[in-house]
Amino acid sequence: MTTYWPWWTVAPALAALTVGHWILVRRPLGVSGVLARFSRVREELAFDRGTAVMQAGSPALEAAMAAAAAEFLGGPLPDSLAAEAPAETGSAPQAAPAGRECAPTPPLSAHLTFLVAVAAGGFLAALSRGTFGAGTGDAFARLIGSGPVALAALAGGGALVGFGTALCGGCSAGHGLTGCGRLMPGSLLSTGVFFAAAAAVSLLLGGLAS
Amino acid sequence: MKNLDTHARMAALGLGLGFVVSAAGLADWGEIHRMFTLGLQGGPRDFRLILAFGGAVALAVAGFLLLARRDALPPKPIRPGTIPGAVLFGAGWAVAGACPAAALVQIGEGKSAAFVTLGGMLAGAWLHDRMRKRFHWARHSCID
Numbered sequence: 514m515t516t517y518w519p520w521w522t523v524a525p526a527l528a529a530l531t532v533g534h535w536i537l538v539r540r541p542l543g544v545s546g547v548l549a550r551f552s553r554v555r556e557e558l559a560f561d562r563g564t565a566v567m568q569a570g571s572p573a574l575e576a577a578m579a580a581a582a583a584e585f586l587g588g589p590l591p592d593s594l595a596a597e598a599p600a601e602t603g604s605a606p607q608a609a610p611a612g613r614e615c616a617p618t619p620p621l622s623a624h625l626t627f628l629v630a631v632a633a634g635g636f637l638a639a640l641s642r643g644t645f646g647a648g649t650g651d652a653f654a655r656l657i658g659s660g661p662v663a664l665a666a667l668a669g670g671g672a673l674v675g676f677g678t679a680l681c682g683g684c685s686a687g688h689g690l691t692g693c694g695r696l697m698p699g700s701l702l703s704t705g706v707f708f709a710a711a712a713a714v715s716l717l718l719g720g721l722a723s
Numbered sequence: 724m725k726n727l728d729t730h731a732r733m734a735a736l737g738l739g740l741g742f743v744v745s746a747a748g749l750a751d752w753g754e755i756h757r758m759f760t761l762g763l764q765g766g767p768r769d770f771r772l773i774l775a776f777g778g779a780v781a782l783a784v785a786g787f788l789l790l791a792r793r794d795a796l797p798p799k800p801i802r803p804g805t806i807p808g809a810v811l812f813g814a815g816w817a818v819a820g821a822c823p824a825a826a827l828v829q830i831g832e833g834k835s836a837a838f839v840t841l842g843g844m845l846a847g848a849w850l851h852d853r854m855r856k857r858f859h860w861a862r863h864s865c866i867d
Contacts, residue, residue, distance in 0.1 A: 517748035520771045524778025526743045530736065531779070532786035537732045541796055542740075544823040549848035612793030619729050627733040631824055634741020635750060635831030642746075646833035652753035653820065664839050670819025671826065671843020672850070673811045678823060679851035681808025682799065685822040686740075688809075689776065694783025697799035703809040708759070710813025715759035718817065723764070 515644055531690040539616035543687030544631070545678035547624045552675070554621070561620045568617070656722045681707070741828050747775060750828040752820030759817055804860070819843070 518526075534542035550557045567574070639645040649663070657666045678684040681703045683692055688707075692700020748754035754772060762769030787796075816822055819840045821829060826844060829837035855862065 515748070515751065517751070517754065517771075518743075518746045518775075520774035520778060523743065523747040523772075523775035525782055526739075527747075527775070527779035528782030528786055530739050530743060531783045532790055533739075534736050535787075535791055535794070535796065537736060538729065542736075544740075544827075545848075548823045548827075548844060549852070552845045552849035553852055612791065612795055614795050615797055619733070620726070623726075623729045623733050626730045627737040628827055630734045630737025631741035631744075631827040632831035634738040634743070635745040635828030636741075636833070637738070637831075638742045638745030638828075639832035644832070649820070649834060649836055650751060650753045652756050656756065657818070664836065667819050667836055667840040668843040668846075670815040670817075671821070671840040672847035673815025673843075674819060674821070674823065674826075674840075675815075675844035675847025675849075676851045677808045677811030677813070677815055677847070679808070679848050679855075680804040681806075681812060682802065682804065684812065684824075685776075685816075686824055688799065690779060690783055691796075692799045693780045694787050695796060695799075696784065699799040699801045699805050702801055703805055703812075706806055706809035707813035707816065710810045711817040712759045712813075714814045714817035715756050716764070719756070719760060719764040 515642060515647075527690060528694070531686075531694055535691075538619070539613060540619070541615075541687065541691040543683055543691060544628075545674075545684035545687060546682075547627060549675070549679050550621060550624060551628075557621050560618070564617055564620075656718045677707075740824060741831060744824050744828045745832060748772065750821065750825040750832060750834075755816070755820045755825075802861070815847075 531542050534540065636645070639647075653663065657663055674684075678687075681688070681699075683689075683700060683703060685704075685707075688700040688703040693704050744750055749772065757766075757769040758772035758776075761773065819826075821837065821840050823844060826837050826840045830841065854860070
């Protein structure tokens with residue numbers, strides 16, 4: 514029987530990672546959406562290239578848009594319009610000091626780094642416990658089975674997780690920790706529903722096996 | 724340079740998350756099963772992971788209030804896909820014993836069967852993407 518951390522150690526660690534993720538990379542912690550990007554790699558790489566053009570080429574983009582606007586208006590831009598963009602600093606009326614903004618989606622390679630690091634974290638933890646290479650465990654074999662049945666359950670269960678998290682827009686991290694931590698209605702509802710559904714299916718599995 | 728910084732931060736956060744998920748037992752099928760059944764089916768009551776999760780949410784609420792009250796995190800409204808998606812995710816989590824992070828952690832822990840779980844997750848996400856485009860479902864505002 515493996516010894517795991519008690520709940521009062523796990524809770525602050527998960528909370529620190531949830532808030533720390535936002536503080537460090539200005540993105541809400543989430544895993545399912547990051548993973549889903551790797552189910553459509555070509556499209557996401559094209560998205561990255563578009564983001565890079567928008568970020569790096571903004572002066573060129575602005576000039577092109579100004580030229581297009583001038584052509585549309587049939588002459589040079591009125592001074593009021595042309596002068597507005599660069600002059601607008603500091604004096605603009607601002608409400609309460611604005612909080613930090615959400616950063617743009619990082620490139621796919623940074624998300625790959627994240628996912629590989631999650632696996633590496635599991636590797637280090639298993640090494641430190643001396644349980645590297647352990648199987649899925651007795652309970653799984655007793656309640657689900659072994660051999661092809663077990664693999665089918667993992668594939669089918671995984672597919673439900675992949676489809677379901679994409680449909681409800683988050684997983685136990687994105688909804689359960691980050692979304693609930695911010696009391697977002699969609700996350701609170703999702704988390705209540707996925708815990709209830711998981712409890713029902715788990716009780717059913719236990720009932721069927723006994 | 725900025726890119727290297729992003730990778731370093733992502734690596735640190737990923738390592739931390741993977742280590743904690745593994746140390747919590749959130750990548751252990753039996754522990755997940757006891758979390759969802761509270762140990763009711765034979766054996767002693769087990770509230771460890773439910774308390775861990777509930778405690779993490781409570782502390783995250785406090786943390787966001789203290790450190791990010793004014794920040795513009797993307798909203799998470801209730802959508803048509805919220806309930807059906809959550810039902811499917813919950814069912815899959817109970818059967819496969821893995822949320823998306825846990826599948827990666829299991830691979831790191833040397834549980835090679837988790838490659839099958841991960842493949843299922845990618846296939847499910849791919850199918851959702853195809854159906855979203857085919858039936859013109861709205862895209863979620865933020866990747867998470």
